[in-house]
Amino acid sequence: MSLELAKRYSTPVPRYTSYPTAPHFSADVGAAAYRAWLAELKPGTRLSLYSHIPFCDELCWYCGCCTKAVRRYEPVSEYLPSLYAEMEHVAQLLPAEHVVMHNHWGGGSPNILSAEDILKLADLQKRLFHWADDAEFAVEVDPRGLDEDRVAAFARAGVNRVSIGIQDFDPIVQAAINRKQSFEQTQHAVEAFRAHGIHSLNVDLVYGLPYQARSSLQSTLDRVLELRPTRIAAFGYAHLPERLKHQRLIATASLPDSVERFGQASRLARVLTRAGYVRIGLDHFALPDDPLAQGHLARNFQGYTTDAADALIGFGASAIGRLPQGYAQNHPATAEYARRISEDGLATARGIALTDNDRMRAFVIERLMCDLTFPARELRQRFGAQSEEILQEAQALLEADQDQLVESDGEAFRVTDRGRPFVRSIAACFDSYLDNSAARHAPGV
Structure with a gap:
C-alpha cells in the first residue's frame, strides 16, 4: 500500500467509542437529568455496569485514562464508600x-x-442488581501488582474474563513509558488466572510508542503468542x-512517524491473523471460538464487545453512562465526586442528550467501526x-473516493480491505x- 496513503489519512480523528464523542459533552446534563433518565428505563431493561477504580501503584506516562498513582491504600479505601453509595442510590432508581x-471493572488498576475489598464490591453488586445467569464479569489487571490472594478473590467474586495490560515487552520502550513489566510477570498472571478456572483472557498492546519499531514489536508479538x-x-x-501533563x-x-505507525499496525494484523486470530473491526483480534469472533459486535468505551445491553451504567469518578436518552459522565476528581455523592447520591457533571440525528449517525458510525459496512435497507427501516x-x-463520499477505500453494491455501503486501516477516518465523514470541534484526537493511522 502506498506510503502516501498512510500519510494522507494520519490526520487525528476520534476513536468512536461513543457518538457524539466525549469532547461534546456539556454541563447541560447534570444529576437531575441523569436521575430522570434512570427512572424512565423500562422493566426488562438489559444493563451493562462499569465501575471505575481510578488508582494505580505507578503512573505510566503513555496513559490517557483518568487515574492517579498512590503509595498508600488510604486513598483507595476512602474512595470506596462513595462508590458503594452511588451504586445503592442508582439501584433504587x-x-x-x-x-x-x-x-x-476498569481503571486505573x-x-x-x-x-x-474485591469481594466486598462484588458482593454489593450482586445484592443490589439482578443478574443474568450467563452475565459476563470482566476486570482489567496490571500483572505487576497482582498476588495470589487477589487472583483467588477475583475468581471467588465470579470474574470470568480478565484483560491484562502488556503494551510492549521491549525494555527500551518500557523505560520510555515508565512501565517496566517482564514477560515472566505477565506469564505468571496468565497461569494464575487459568489455574483458578478463568480462561477468557485478553491482552492489551499499544503501537506508536516511543522508540518502538516493527522489529521490537515482532518480538513482543512472539512472546504474546506463547501466552x-x-x-x-x-x-x-x-x-x-497539551491535555495530559x-x-x-x-x-x-522519540515517537514513530505516521508511516512507521502504519507499518506497526499492519505487522500486528498480519502476524496475528497468520497465527489463527480473527481480525475484529479495526484493532481487536480473537480466537475463532471466542464470542467476539462469532456474534453481533458493539463498540463502547472499552473498545469492541459482544455487550448488547440497552443501557450502560457508569459508577465512580469520571465514569460514563449511556442510556437511551443520552450520555452522562461523573465528575473526574475523586474529592469532588465524593462530595457530590454525599450530598445528592449522584455525581453527574456533564453529558449530552441525544437527538434523532445523533442516534442515526451513531448507528452508522458504530456499524462501520464494527462491520465495515452499513445496509441502506436497515438504515431506512430504523x-x-x-x-x-x-x-x-x-454517495458523495463514493464519488469523491480516489483511493478505493469505499464501495457500494447499491444496497450496502462498505469499507474495502484497502480502506480498513483508515475506517476511523471514513467514519469521521459522518x-x-x-x-466544529477543537478537541485533540489520536492519529487516524
Whole structure:
C-alpha cells in the first residue's frame, strides 16, 4: 500500500467509542437529568455496569485514562464508600425487573483493591442488581501488582474474563513509558488466572510508542503468542501532551512517524491473523471460538464487545453512562465526586442528550467501526426519511473516493480491505460535530 496513503489519512480523528464523542459533552446534563433518565428505563431493561477504580501503584506516562498513582491504600479505601453509595442510590432508581448482562471493572488498576475489598464490591453488586445467569464479569489487571490472594478473590467474586495490560515487552520502550513489566510477570498472571478456572483472557498492546519499531514489536508479538490469549487489543498511542501533563515526559522526537505507525499496525494484523486470530473491526483480534469472533459486535468505551445491553451504567469518578436518552459522565476528581455523592447520591457533571440525528449517525458510525459496512435497507427501516441525509453523504463520499477505500453494491455501503486501516477516518465523514470541534484526537493511522 502506498506510503502516501498512510500519510494522507494520519490526520487525528476520534476513536468512536461513543457518538457524539466525549469532547461534546456539556454541563447541560447534570444529576437531575441523569436521575430522570434512570427512572424512565423500562422493566426488562438489559444493563451493562462499569465501575471505575481510578488508582494505580505507578503512573505510566503513555496513559490517557483518568487515574492517579498512590503509595498508600488510604486513598483507595476512602474512595470506596462513595462508590458503594452511588451504586445503592442508582439501584433504587432502576426498574425492579432489570437484568445485568455485563459487568466491567476498569481503571486505573482494579487489582489495586485488596482481596477483601474485591469481594466486598462484588458482593454489593450482586445484592443490589439482578443478574443474568450467563452475565459476563470482566476486570482489567496490571500483572505487576497482582498476588495470589487477589487472583483467588477475583475468581471467588465470579470474574470470568480478565484483560491484562502488556503494551510492549521491549525494555527500551518500557523505560520510555515508565512501565517496566517482564514477560515472566505477565506469564505468571496468565497461569494464575487459568489455574483458578478463568480462561477468557485478553491482552492489551499499544503501537506508536516511543522508540518502538516493527522489529521490537515482532518480538513482543512472539512472546504474546506463547501466552495464547483469547483476545488481543492493539491500540494506537495518542500523544496529547497539551491535555495530559505526564505525557510531556515522553519526547515527541522519540515517537514513530505516521508511516512507521502504519507499518506497526499492519505487522500486528498480519502476524496475528497468520497465527489463527480473527481480525475484529479495526484493532481487536480473537480466537475463532471466542464470542467476539462469532456474534453481533458493539463498540463502547472499552473498545469492541459482544455487550448488547440497552443501557450502560457508569459508577465512580469520571465514569460514563449511556442510556437511551443520552450520555452522562461523573465528575473526574475523586474529592469532588465524593462530595457530590454525599450530598445528592449522584455525581453527574456533564453529558449530552441525544437527538434523532445523533442516534442515526451513531448507528452508522458504530456499524462501520464494527462491520465495515452499513445496509441502506436497515438504515431506512430504523430512521425513515431522515436516512436519506446519510445516504446522500455516503454517495458523495463514493464519488469523491480516489483511493478505493469505499464501495457500494447499491444496497450496502462498505469499507474495502484497502480502506480498513483508515475506517476511523471514513467514519469521521459522518460525524456532524467534528468540524466544529477543537478537541485533540489520536492519529487516524
